[in-house]
Amino acid sequence: MCDRVAQRYTMDNLFEELIGDGEIFANKEVLRPTYVPEHLPHRKEQIKGLADILSAALKEETPSNILIYGKTGTGKTSTVKYVSNELEKMAQKRGSNCSLLYINSEVFDTQYRLFAYLARVFNRRVPMIGWPTDMVYSEFKNGIDAEKRCVIVILDEVDKLVSKGDEALYILTRINGELTNARISLIGISNDLTFTELLDPRVKSSLGEEEIIFPPYNAAQLTDILDERAAMAFYDTVLDDAVIPLCAALAASEHGDARRALDLLRLSGEIAERAKSKKVSEEHVRSACQKLEMNKVVEVVKTLPLQSKIVLSSVLQLSKEKNKRRFSSGEVYNMYRRLCNHVGIEALTQRRVTDFISELDILGLVNAVIVSKGRYGRTKEIALSVPEECVQPVLLEDYKLKAISTIRVRTQITL
Ligand SMILES: Nc1ncnc2c1ncn2[C@@H]1O[C@H](COP(=O)(O)OP(=O)(O)O)[C@@H](O)[C@H]1O
Ligand SMILES: [Mg+2]
Structure with missing residues (x-):
């Protein structure tokens, strides 16, 4: 009985807690892309x-x-x-x-x-x-x-x-x-x-x-932009000194994108708020950066053509079945054929699949390196370069690939 009362009590306060006056943001809206600033430093x-x-x-x-x-x-x-x-x-x-x-x-x-x-x-x-x-x-x-x-x-x-x-x-x-x-x-x-x-x-x-x-902004310019916006967005003394320079540096290391710098700052504040912290710290910025990276990966995977998704699924499936991270192009191609067969799609030639692997490499989803096998010549080795748990659900969202989730994992038996 006591438990039930306690449970009802927390549920009743569900929204009160969520909308309660936070101690971080004075005005979060000014960090959103729709806000048009009245002053544009460095332009x-x-x-x-x-x-x-x-x-x-x-x-x-x-x-x-x-x-x-x-x-x-x-x-x-x-x-x-x-x-x-x-x-x-x-x-x-x-x-x-x-x-x-x-x-x-x-x-x-x-x-x-x-x-x-x-x-x-x-x-x-x-x-x-x-x-x-x-x-x-x-x-x-x-x-x-x-x-x-x-x-x-x-x-x-x-x-x-x-x-x-x-x-x-x-x-x-x-x-x-x-x-x-x-x-x-x-x-x-x-x-x-x-x-x-x-x-x-x-x-x-x-x-x-x-x-x-x-031209792209450099880190110092992004710092100026963020400083102005942060003064309106956050309560005084909420941001640790390292927060703005870190957001600026991380955004500058990509291509000097002010939208990304502002997103990072907003998300860092949200993460701090959710953690009930009174301050936004460097740690919060790092988590925000990771989260944005993941969102980006999800977007990229979603827009891949079907064949490319199957090639990526092949690397993913191999990672699950074998006790290693890198696979030869032959292994990837064999798994690709197996998956095509399983989902009822015609398999392309190994050459085409190699092209898809190169594209996935350029997009940063896999990492393909040429390794020398001594007198056996050279071969390409492919590894997934993003976390499995972040790509798999997106791949399975494609209804044509749903069947992949039912594929039997062939475990290796070593005698
Ligand atoms: N010089 C600047 N000063 C203040 N905010 C800026 C500046 N440049 C860009 N921003 C902010 O960065 C975000 C992206 O800017 P936007 O004008 O949409 O870029 P683009 O059109 O080049 O993609 C917006 O939220 C905008 O307010
Ligand atoms: Mg624009």
């Missing part, structure tokens, strides 16, 4: 460059098109949003008919979707599917041209749009020739530094009239 040059070009819009001229490049987390989206806000404020003050339209090309990733969205922004009734694209484009063109104005269209993640063909961009870079009243300028933002190789040279030169590069 003065890019802000100034962008403002210089866009200021033409306030003088009733058409700004040049701009291409912005930089790896993820280098502040591209935040900088463009910041400059957009400032420009709109100034345009309002001066009474200029100038507006900015932010479009995430990952969402509007086809010509139709993009033009339909643009037409709707300019008050045209266009369905999101079903019309001929020409008609949608006409609606958008007439809608925008109904007034004398300058519209700056920001295409964030523009590489996602281009991966389905560059026709939409081609049309947009030519549209001013067909407009009487309105003028359009384009800002393309890309994480992929090589994406212009996919573009028609005419689109490339027109979109890239001006280019702005966002």
Whole structure:
């Protein structure tokens, strides 16, 4: 009886404990990716460059098109949003008919979707599917041209749009020739530094009239960014001195990604909070880093093609069956055939499987090294380079691979 009362008591307090005022975060929201900071340290040059070009819009001229490049987390989206806000404020003050339209090309990733969205922004009734694209484009063109104005269209993640063909961009870079009243300028933002190789040279030169590069942040710059944000996010004296430099150093050692540095800091705080610690320590940062690494592995494994997942499952299965970590390509191939047979999928040749192994190696999921076997020549040895418990559940999530979980483990019998 006593036990039951005690149990009810703890369950009743379940949420109270979870939402109770923590002693770590003063405002966690400022560490989230959706927060747009008012101050962007170490981006003065890019802000100034962008403002210089866009200021033409306030003088009733058409700004040049701009291409912005930089790896993820280098502040591209935040900088463009910041400059957009400032420009709109100034345009309002001066009474200029100038507006900015932010479009995430990952969402509007086809010509139709993009033009339909643009037409709707300019008050045209266009369905999101079903019309001929020409008609949608006409609606958008007439809608925008109904007034004398300058519209700056920001295409964030523009590489996602281009991966389905560059026709939409081609049309947009030519549209001013067909407009009487309105003028359009384009800002393309890309994480992929090589994406212009996919573009028609005419689109490339027109979109890239001006280019702005966002280099990765170094550890000292990330420290400045984190310092500013931490001052708002955490209560005073909660962070051990080593926490921010460590988050900055860990993020800088990858590719200077501010998003990752902020994620690390937020997660470190959450881990400390859950552990009921009054302070965030270096230990919490290390656990946060491990957790983020695991999340990354899970994401990578999820998006592998089926055959590649089977190859990875083969290495995993071998690790379970044999009392060693490294396996020859022959062993992996034999296991691969066995698994293909088990799940009812046609096996590829050993050569193709070797290619998949090299890809898994590049992704950091396995480690493949050439070893010399003396007079028996050289062979490749393959080992799993991520924890088994982190990959296995993700592989089995693929319904085509579910059957692998029923495979019999052949234990080795040594006489
Ligand atoms: N210079 C900076 N100052 C403050 N925060 C920054 C800075 N650069 C990036 N961030 C933050 O890092 C995260 C990623 O920035 P974002 O602009 O989305 O990068 P990108 O678009 O290049 O991937 C956001 O949370 C943003 O607030
Ligand atoms: Mg971005």
